[in-house]
Amino acid sequence: MREVLTTAELIDASAGDPMIVWAGQGFRPGVRAWYDGAAVAVAAPELSKRDRLAVAGPVDSVARLAAQAFAEVGSEFRPFGDEQLIRDLADRVPGLSFSAAFGWMDTTVLPTLPTTAAWLDGDTGVEALLAEAAPSSYAWPGRPGVRRWAAATGDEGELLSIAADAWSAPGVGFLAGVATLPVARGKGLSRQVCGFVTAELVKQHGRAALMVDHANAAAIAVYRRLGYTYRHVAAAHL
Incomplete structure (x- = not known):
């Protein structure tokens, strides 16, 4: 060894x-x-x-x-x-x-879908959205390795859908913290935000990756449409 x-x-x-x-x-x-x-x-x-x-x-x-x-x-x-x-x-x-x-899903494809999503200047409002829409998220503002957040916003600038650049590494950018308010679901906002972050990660690192619950068929379908491929993985513990 x-x-x-x-x-x-x-x-x-x-x-x-x-x-x-x-x-x-x-x-x-x-x-x-x-x-x-x-x-x-x-x-x-x-x-x-x-x-x-x-x-x-x-x-x-x-x-x-x-x-x-x-x-x-x-x-x-x-x-x-x-x-x-x-x-x-x-x-x-x-x-x-x-x-x-x-x-585990990853891609080297650069999504080109239209989007109004953009990086946030800070993380104001992110915790409140996660608490309502995705309280079990691994990525939260202030956690080690969570670097920046992107969002699609409403007419008054309110956050509707978010995703994070978190735990990225040289050669592999990482997408996490994906969440959309219940009232904003079904409008394609999550795909827009994930597409934006994926494109940014691929441009910077050459590859984007994420982890997803194997039972979350809707999310997996969104990621596949963005060019991600699926890999069956697992974890164990002592």
């Missing part, structure tokens, strides 16, 4: 896997990564609300890496990767339990 020290080394070790590159977060303070042959593990604290251990590769090698990672960074880090890998890993690592399956 060898430790990875740079984003370029991580890209090589993971064959450019965007989920692994995203977890690397440009090796901000606290991030560590290792590889063992074709297996890779990245420990990233406070990444999309959790301390995450992103993993990829053959399950036996990943199990060895995970054990070493837990020994070095702590057992609070939650393994995260392709769904079948996480299920297999939970069968091999003592004390590791499967938590949940969900979706």
Whole structure:
């Protein structure tokens, strides 16, 4: 097993896997990564609300890496990767339990749909909208890694639909905090805001990504229309 020290080394070790590159977060303070042959593990604290251990590769090698990672960074880090890998890993690592399956979606396509959405100058009104429309959102103003918010607004400038640039990394921008007021739903505003943020992330990073509940068919359909493709992923915990 060898430790990875740079984003370029991580890209090589993971064959450019965007989920692994995203977890690397440009090796901000606290991030560590290792590889063992074709297996890779990245420990990233406070990444999309959790301390995450992103993993990829053959399950036996990943199990060895995970054990070493837990020994070095702590057992609070939650393994995260392709769904079948996480299920297999939970069968091999003592004390590791499967938590949940969900979706990772990413795109390199630049959406070109018409939109009135724009970046906000600050985050005034964002917390109130999230509290009403998406209280379980991982992205909130002031949380580590949440950088800026975009919105579609009403005639008087009130926020109707929002999305955030949060936990973006070199090579992979990240879309989160998507929410639309109930009274404004069904008007295509979420697609406009997500399309705007996606285009901005692709222009800046070359790729945009997000995570989505696998049961949220409406959201997945919106993201597919914006050019995103779906990947089955999951998480586990000790």
